[in-house]
Amino acid sequence: MKKNRVIxxxxxxxxxxxxxxxxxxxxxxxxxxxxxxxxxxxASDELVYLDISRDNIYDTRRDDQGYKNISxxxxxxxxxxxxxxxxMTIGGKIKNLNDIEDRLLLGxxxxxxxxxxxxxxxxxxxxxxxxxxxxxxxxxxVKKTELGNRVFTKFGKEDTGYGxxxxxxxxxxxxxxxxxxxxxxxxxxxxxxxxxxxxxISSECSCPIIAFGGVGEWEHxxxxxxxxxxxxxAAANIFQYTDQSVYMAKKYLxxxxxxxxxxxxxxx
Amino acid sequence: MEEKLVCVLDYGSGNVGSVxxxxxxxxxxxxISNKEKEIQKSTHLILPGVGSFGSAMEKIRKxxxxxxxxxxxxxxxxxxxxxxIGMQVLANYGFEFGKHDGLGWIEGNVEKIDSGDNPLPHxxxxxxxSVQESKLMMGFEEINDFYFxxxxxxxxxxxxxxxxxxxxxxxxxxxxxxxxxxxxQFHPEKSQGAGQKIIKxxxxxx
Numbered sequence: 366m367k368k369n370r371v372i373x374x375x376x377x378x379x380x381x382x383x384x385x386x387x388x389x390x391x392x393x394x395x396x397x398x399x400x401x402x403x404x405x406x407x408a409s410d411e412l413v414y415l416d417i418s419r420d421n422i423y424d425t426r427r428d429d430q431g432y433k434n435i436s437x438x439x440x441x442x443x444x445x446x447x448x449x450x451x452x453m454t455i456g457g458k459i460k461n462l463n464d465i466e467d468r469l470l471l472g473x474x475x476x477x478x479x480x481x482x483x484x485x486x487x488x489x490x491x492x493x494x495x496x497x498x499x500x501x502x503x504x505x506x507v508k509k510t511e512l513g514n515r516v517f518t519k520f521g522k523e524d525t526g527y528g529x530x531x532x533x534x535x536x537x538x539x540x541x542x543x544x545x546x547x548x549x550x551x552x553x554x555x556x557x558x559x560x561x562x563x564x565x566i567s568s569e570c571s572c573p574i575i576a577f578g579g580v581g582e583w584e585h586x587x588x589x590x591x592x593x594x595x596x597x598x599a600a601a602n603i604f605q606y607t608d609q610s611v612y613m614a615k616k617y618l619x620x621x622x623x624x625x626x627x628x629x630x631x632x633x
Numbered sequence: 634m635e636e637k638l639v640c641v642l643d644y645g646s647g648n649v650g651s652v653x654x655x656x657x658x659x660x661x662x663x664x665i666s667n668k669e670k671e672i673q674k675s676t677h678l679i680l681p682g683v684g685s686f687g688s689a690m691e692k693i694r695k696x697x698x699x700x701x702x703x704x705x706x707x708x709x710x711x712x713x714x715x716x717x718i719g720m721q722v723l724a725n726y727g728f729e730f731g732k733h734d735g736l737g738w739i740e741g742n743v744e745k746i747d748s749g750d751n752p753l754p755h756x757x758x759x760x761x762x763s764v765q766e767s768k769l770m771m772g773f774e775e776i777n778d779f780y781f782x783x784x785x786x787x788x789x790x791x792x793x794x795x796x797x798x799x800x801x802x803x804x805x806x807x808x809x810x811x812x813x814x815x816x817x818q819f820h821p822e823k824s825q826g827a828g829q830k831i832i833k834x835x836x837x838x839x
Contacts, residue, residue: 366759366760366800367751367755367757367758367759367801368757368758368759368778370757370758405825408825408826410757410758446650446651446654447654447657447658448658450651450654450655450658450822450823450824450825450828450829451780451823451824451825452780452820452823470650471650472650472651472654474782474823497683497684497685497754498754499754499756499782499784542754542756543756571752572752573752573756573757596757597757626758626778627778629825629826631825631826
């Protein structure tokens with residue numbers, strides 16, 4: 366039987382691994398490559414790596430490590446793919462088919478596209494045709510407004526005016542192979558996923574939905590897997606704070622009857 | 634003992650790098666090539682692959698010295714491992730976007746997975762269960778999870794070529810083989826420890 370995946374998300378800002386809260390506050394967590402190695406040892410099912418740098422300013426303190434913003438972001442990816450043998454999704458700053466190809470050639474298995482999917486729907490269609498739906502993930506950020514749930518782009522700043530279900534179905538029609546569904550309200554809160562949102566989208570879409578945003582305890586993963594049709598559960602912060610976090614999460618889930626790959630600790 | 638040298642056959646498939654990264658990580662002498670000389674001097678061949686059947690076959694014919702490889706593998710019995718599309722092209726025909734000729738090294742056709750209500754592509758970690766003993770699957774316990782990305786699967790004509798199966802609504806072939814010619818539908822290069830073990834087992838073939 367195919368397993369539900371447990372997926373750590375790494376947020377990278379100007380060369381640093383960061384924690385995010387409400388899409389606005391970012392706290393530095395250290396070296397991104399070390400983090401990836403740890404997550405790999407703890408047998409993560411997959412990794413999502415998102416570059417959330419806002420601009421082309423880079424932190425000069427990174428000079429000693431020799432990488433800066435986008436070119437360096439790709440350099441980091443290249444480095445990682447030599448050491449880590451699990452599926453990797455890369456997102457951030459993807460504008461065209463060349464950007465996608467660059468990432469796939471560096472060892473990414475999938476790319477995650479957010480803002481550009483809104484600016485140019487055709488990119489999703491073209492990308493699915495060129496590279497196959499299996500490597501096109503559309504990431505969507507949802508926020509509650511007075512008019513109900515809305516999809517936001519540009520790092521959660523711009524209201525697209527679209528409801529999440531409409532947007533998810535549209536992206537699926539264009540050829541998105543998976544949807545990374547994030548709640549801006551829950552981001553960094555530790556209060557748990559927006560179960561209602563996950564349920565609405567995962568019961569209507571046929572492509573796999575990856576739940577994201579709000580996990581503060583292992584139980585939150587189980588809640589999403591039990592109560593909704595999501596295929597995978599993702600989180601960022603929680604996986605950075607506990608030793609052997611992914612192993613612990615999977616152990617909790619498998620002990621509690623969830624259909625996950627058995628917990629493991631790998632020698633790398 | 635003769636030194637092992639693996640050639641990852643380079644025909645313009647995107648994941649050649651991931652496969653050779655894994656081999657190098659395991660400390661195995663590896664070359665990525667489509668040159669006759671290099672292929673001839675290697676002890677093991679790996680054909681990786683992503684994409685669709687027709688486009689993979691087109692690139693294979695265009696970029697690889699297939700007469701030499703066929704002589705090496707089919708007649709001289711050099712160990713050969715096809716991964717994902719690299720496994721599927723071993724079939725007689727593939728039916729993805731029309732009917733295409735395959736290499737025909739293992740009898741069978743490649744058809745869409747009958748997934749019932751489950752979504753396609755079949756993406757993620759799934760069990761691989763052996764249906765017969767083989768060197769490739771040696772040392773694995775009953776349940777082994779490997780990473781898959783596929784919408785199509787290999788239907789073997791001859792059951793003796795079926796080594797292991799995977800369930801996604803129905804069963805499909807996840808490992809096939811005929812003597813020195815082997816194929817895996819999953820991605821060893823993305824399957825962490827289990828994938829590394831498969832590669833090590835493959836190198837035991839002579």
